[in-house]
Amino acid sequence: MSIHISAQKGSIADTVLLPGDPLRAKYIAEHFLQSPQLVSQTRNAFYYTGTYKGKTITVGASGMGCPSIGIYSYELFTEYGAETIIRIGTCGAYTTELQLFDLVNVDQACSESSFAQYAWGIEGTAIPHQGKAFSIINETATSIGQAVKSCNIHSSDIFYRKSMDTPEVAVANHCLAVEMEAFALFANAQHLGKTAASLLTVSDIIPTHERISADQREKSLLPMMELALEASLKL
Ligand code: HPA
Numbered sequence: 001m002s003i004h005i006s007a008q009k010g011s012i013a014d015t016v017l018l019p020g021d022p023l024r025a026k027y028i029a030e031h032f033l034q035s036p037q038l039v040s041q042t043r044n045a046f047y048y049t050g051t052y053k054g055k056t057i058t059v060g061a062s063g064m065g066c067p068s069i070g071i072y073s074y075e076l077f078t079e080y081g082a083e084t085i086i087r088i089g090t091c092g093a094y095t096t097e098l099q100l101f102d103l104v105n106v107d108q109a110c111s112e113s114s115f116a117q118y119a120w121g122i123e124g125t126a127i128p129h130q131g132k133a134f135s136i137i138n139e140t141a142t143s144i145g146q147a148v149k150s151c152n153i154h155s156s157d158i159f160y161r162k163s164m165d166t167p168e169v170a171v172a173n174h175c176l177a178v179e180m181e182a183f184a185l186f187a188n189a190q191h192l193g194k195t196a197a198s199l200l201t202v203s204d205i206i207p208t209h210e211r212i213s214a215d216q217r218e219k220s221l222l223p224m225m226e227l228a229l230e231a232s233l234k235l
Helices: 022-032 066-078 115-120 133-144 168-172 182-192 214-220 222-232
Strands: 015-018 034-040 047-052 055-060 084-093 103-110 126-128 149-155 175-179 195-205
Touching: 015 066, 015 222, 022 034, 022 047, 022 055, 022 222, 055 066, 055 222, 066 084, 066 115, 066 182, 084 133, 084 182, 084 222, 103 133, 103 168, 103 175, 103 182, 103 222, 115 182, 126 182, 133 195, 133 222, 149 182, 168 175, 175 195, 182 195, 195 214, 195 222, 214 222
Parallel strands: 015 055, 015 084, 084 195, 103 149, 149 175
Antiparallel strands: 034 047, 047 055, 084 175, 103 126, 103 195
């Protein structure tokens, strides 16, 4: 047990996939894992551990935003001995260089968030992915014939705001898309010497207002789930 996760010690795998949404964690566990066990449901943040092609994997919810993923990833790394966390989520594209359904393997997460500085004294607005998971995801994508793009993304603290302009921190760091969690995950992993990556599906194109419809959403995320699971076999 940790403060926010009620799993028994030893019941979380070395490799953890972290979607934002608890029901997405449940979906992955039920559709992709063999013998999934629900190991924590504190605050309805479901965590399941099971096997994928013989490898033990945990999938659980990060919640939304840097504060939430900051808590879950820290406890997974420090209380449960997780070595690798792959966030799997969605992002909004700032540019039509990206298209709906594109998969993005995050190179650097950039943010106005004070999380990294206040938590660990990490200065600057950009934090790279940590360790080998990023390149393993790219290699795995090539080997299974799945297209994936690498770029910097903006981990924003803000979903709703006054201006539609791309925020300065995103422009300055050449971020092609926005989500809300990778920065805190990478900061924790950097501080703790752990491995972290973030794989995102483009769910909306901000300048054109295109968006994946609610009924397309579940199916559209399957390639990302499969790539993260296949990459996990090599971690
Ligand atoms: N903003 C922040 N996070 C997101 C978005 C967005 O437009 N789309 C998907 N995740």
